[in-house]
Amino acid sequence: MLIAKVIGTTVSTIKDEKLVGRKLLILRQTDEKGEPSGKPYVAVDTVDAGVGDLVLTAAGSSARQTNITKDTPVDSVIMSIIDSLEVDGKIVFRKS
Amino acid sequence: MLIAKVIGTTVSTIKDEKLVGRKLLILRQTDEKGEPSGKPYVAVDTVDAGVGDLVLTAAGSSARQTNITKDTPVDSVIMSIIDSLEVDGKIVFRKS
Amino acid sequence: MLIAKVIGTTVSTIKDEKLVGRKLLILRQTDEKGEPSGKPYVAVDTVDAGVGDLVLTAAGSSARQTNITKDTPVDSVIMSIIDSLEVDGKIVFRKS
Amino acid sequence: MLIAKVIGTTVSTIKDEKLVGRKLLILRQTDEKGEPSGKPYVAVDTVDAGVGDLVLTAAGSSARQTNITKDTPVDSVIMSIIDSLEVDGKIVFRKS
Amino acid sequence: MLIAKVIGTTVSTIKDEKLVGRKLLILRQTDEKGEPSGKPYVAVDTVDAGVGDLVLTAAGSSARQTNITKDTPVDSVIMSIIDSLEVDGKIVFRKS
Numbered sequence: 001m002l003i004a005k006v007i008g009t010t011v012s013t014i015k016d017e018k019l020v021g022r023k024l025l026i027l028r029q030t031d032e033k034g035e036p037s038g039k040p041y042v043a044v045d046t047v048d049a050g051v052g053d054l055v056l057t058a059a060g061s062s063a064r065q066t067n068i069t070k071d072t073p074v075d076s077v078i079m080s081i082i083d084s085l086e087v088d089g090k091i092v093f094r095k096s
Numbered sequence: 097m098l099i100a101k102v103i104g105t106t107v108s109t110i111k112d113e114k115l116v117g118r119k120l121l122i123l124r125q126t127d128e129k130g131e132p133s134g135k136p137y138v139a140v141d142t143v144d145a146g147v148g149d150l151v152l153t154a155a156g157s158s159a160r161q162t163n164i165t166k167d168t169p170v171d172s173v174i175m176s177i178i179d180s181l182e183v184d185g186k187i188v189f190r191k192s
Numbered sequence: 193m194l195i196a197k198v199i200g201t202t203v204s205t206i207k208d209e210k211l212v213g214r215k216l217l218i219l220r221q222t223d224e225k226g227e228p229s230g231k232p233y234v235a236v237d238t239v240d241a242g243v244g245d246l247v248l249t250a251a252g253s254s255a256r257q258t259n260i261t262k263d264t265p266v267d268s269v270i271m272s273i274i275d276s277l278e279v280d281g282k283i284v285f286r287k288s
Numbered sequence: 289m290l291i292a293k294v295i296g297t298t299v300s301t302i303k304d305e306k307l308v309g310r311k312l313l314i315l316r317q318t319d320e321k322g323e324p325s326g327k328p329y330v331a332v333d334t335v336d337a338g339v340g341d342l343v344l345t346a347a348g349s350s351a352r353q354t355n356i357t358k359d360t361p362v363d364s365v366i367m368s369i370i371d372s373l374e375v376d377g378k379i380v381f382r383k384s
Numbered sequence: 385m386l387i388a389k390v391i392g393t394t395v396s397t398i399k400d401e402k403l404v405g406r407k408l409l410i411l412r413q414t415d416e417k418g419e420p421s422g423k424p425y426v427a428v429d430t431v432d433a434g435v436g437d438l439v440l441t442a443a444g445s446s447a448r449q450t451n452i453t454k455d456t457p458v459d460s461v462i463m464s465i466i467d468s469l470e471v472d473g474k475i476v477f478r479k480s
Contacts (some may be wrong), residue, residue, distance in 0.1 A: 001312070001330040001364060003298075005129050006284075007185035010099075010151070015176035016162050024097070024152070026128055026174075026183060030297060032314055032328040040128040041097040042152055049301050050380075052186065055314070056300070056330055061157045061349045061445075062363035065152060066304050069361075073142075073165075073175045075158035076097060079361045080303035080312075087296035087314060088339065106195075106279075106281035108215050108248070109282060111272035112258050120248070120272075122224055122279060136224040138193040138221070138248055147280065157253045157349075157445075169238075169271045171254040172193055200416060200471035202387075202435040204440070206431050208450050208462035214462075216440070217386070218471060232416040234440055243472065252462035255348075257473045258390055265430075265453075265463045268385060289408070289426040289460060291394075318393060318439070320424040334457075335398050344396070344426055349445045350459035351473055354400050357457075367457045368399035368408075375392035375410060376435065 001056040003028050003082065005036045006049050017074040025049060025078065027057060031086055034093045043076035044069050055081040055095060097152040098125050099178065101132045102145050113119060114168040121174065123153060128181055130189045139172035140165050150189060152176040193248040194221050195274065210264040212283060216268065217220045219249060224277055227286045235268035236261050246285060248272040252279050290317050291370065293324045294337050296321035306360040313337060315345060315364065320373055322381045332357050342381060344368040351366040385440040386413050387466065389420045390433050402456040409433060410411035410442060410460065412473050415470055418477045438477060440464040 006025035012019075023063055024043040028036035034054045043057045046068045054084045063077040085093040103120035108115075110179045119141040124132035139153045142164045153159075153172045157175040160166055181189040195235045202207035206209075215237040217280075219230035226246045236250045238260045255269040256262055277285040296314035300307075311333040316324035322342045329343045334356045343366045345351075351365040352358055374382040392410035398402075407429040412420035418438045427429055427441045430452045439462045447461040469477040 003314075003328060003330060007310060008181060008188070010176075010181055011153070011179045012176040013179055015152075016142060018161070019176060026099075026181065029327060039125060040099060042099060046304060052355070056298070058301075058361045058363040060155075060349075060363055062352065062361050064158065064161070065352070065359055065361040071161055071334055073154045073158050073161040073173055074097060075154040075156055080298075080300040081305060083299045083301055085296060085298055085314065091298070101280060104277060106248070106272075106277055106285070107275045108272040109275055111248075112238060114257070115272060122195075122277065136195060140196060140218045156251075160254065160257070167257055168256040169254050169269055170193060171250040173250055200476070201467060202440070202464075202469055203467045204464040207440075208430060209417075210449070215414055217385075231413060232387060234387060256446065256449070263449055264414065265442045265446050265449040265461055266385060267442040267444055274460060289458060291410075291424060303425060316389045316478060334400060336390060344394070344399075346457045346459040347444075348459055350448065350457050353402070353448070353455055353457040365457055368394075368396040368403060371397055373394055373410065380392070 001058050004055055004057050005086050006051050006053045006055060010042060016073050032087050032092055033096050043078050044074045045078045047078055047081055049081055054082040097154050099185055100125050100151055100153050102147050102149045106130055106138060112169050128183050139174050140170045141174045143177050145174050145177055150178040193250050195254055196249050198245045200244050202234060209255055214215050224279050224284055225280050235270050236266045237270045239270055241270050241273055246274040289346050292317050292343055292345050294339050294341045294343060298330060304361050320375050320380055330364045331366050333366045335366055335369050337369055339364050342370040385442050388441050389440055390435050390437045394426060399475050400457050415472050416476055427435050428458045429462045431462055431465055433462050433465055438466040
């Protein structure tokens with residue numbers, strides 16, 4: 001899974017019928033302290049995440065292993081909101 | 097999913113029989129404002145996208161979860177045309 | 193899918209039994225004009241492609257969705273020979 | 289599989305129900321001597337690994353082939369703790 | 385598939401039960417002449433490869449399509465030992 005920050009939202013009228021009602025959020029991968037970098041990607045939200053949250057995303061066929069994403073054409077899913085990250089014995093991120 | 101811009105089209109006479117009648121478009125991944133960069137890739141269109149559209153593409157086995165791509169040897173599908181993108185509370189892209 | 197140029201061939205005596213009789217070609221990914229770059233990769237040919245051809249390759253489980261590659265341990269397949277590529281309204285590649 | 293070092297832990301209250309009770313560790317890919325580099329990623333632990341361990345992780349659908357990860361939305365699993373690595377006839381890493 | 389050189393071996397006592405008895409080798413991707421570069425990765429051997437051999441590896445779910453790797457949590461498999469590589473009409477690698 002990737003550690004990623006939710007940075008925005010997408011709106012689409014024309015889409016595969018299985019995507020109707022799905023919330024597609026824009027993310028950036030982060031380092032272990034929650035600092036984002038690199039190109040954005042889009043994932044389906046299954047945990048009511050919001051802009052600014054640090055989350056975990058799962059990719060590929062694993063993204064279809066939730067009740068919300070089963071059999072849908074999506075390759076990335078937000079399956080967890082991160083409360084805290086600890087690296088080498090120190091808390092490096094805590095949700096505010 | 098990746099945010100990508102449709103930049104062109106492909107023509108192939110010789111192809112796997114399951115690809116007959118499928119529209120294969122050339123795309124470039126973009127940033128969250130729709131600015132493309134990097135190498136092109138090709139995806140099957142399932143939403144009647146055209147050159148210049150900003151779209152979402154799903155990769156891998158997820159690309160086969162539409163009625164059009166089921167059981168076909170394709171690893172990328174356009175499953176949504178983007179109307180608008182909002183980042184940090186601002187609209188950064190709106191379809192013209 | 194990736195746009196790629198066939199640059200060579202591989203010969204292997206010792207291989208998984210499901211690969212016997214399969215043609216494994218060496219490719220390089222190209223840009224939209226057919227200019228190759230980057231590290232080579234190897235794909236199973238299903239369309240009688242030859243050295244010099246510009247082709248499309250599909251990766252991952254999608255590579256096993258042809259009659260020739262079903263259930264075989266291959267993660268890349270040539271499923272189309274490109275006749276022409278059009279970008280922004282101009283033909284940028286035409287098979288010679 | 290990737291050679292990776294366990295560098296930390298994640299805590300999440302809000303997550304997909306299939307992830308309850310799963311231990312999600314933070315890792316960095318390493319070279320063959322166990323020196324980490326690059327962005328962190330997160331994997332499910334199935335072998336009781338701890339911070340500082342050098343491990344192997346499997347990605348994608350392969351990450352769901354253990355009793356602990358079956359049918360769960362995870363795309364990376366720790367499936368082995370490395371005792372030693374030998375390169376070109378020399379032991380380059382040994383677990384302390 | 386990737387062209388890769390076997391550079392070493394791994395030893396693990398603690399591992400997923402499906403991996404018992406499997407040989408996990410360390411590899412580096414190479415160019416078309418067999419020159420390795422980049423970070424190492426680990427693959428299951430199914431063809432009795434040894435250190436120094438140039439091989440092909442298949443990744444993802446395709447890595448589980450051999451008798452040895454079926455249903456196991458591995459995402460890379462050595463499925464062929466390369467005898468020779470020919471690029472642009474010239475033999476650029478021949479097994480010694």
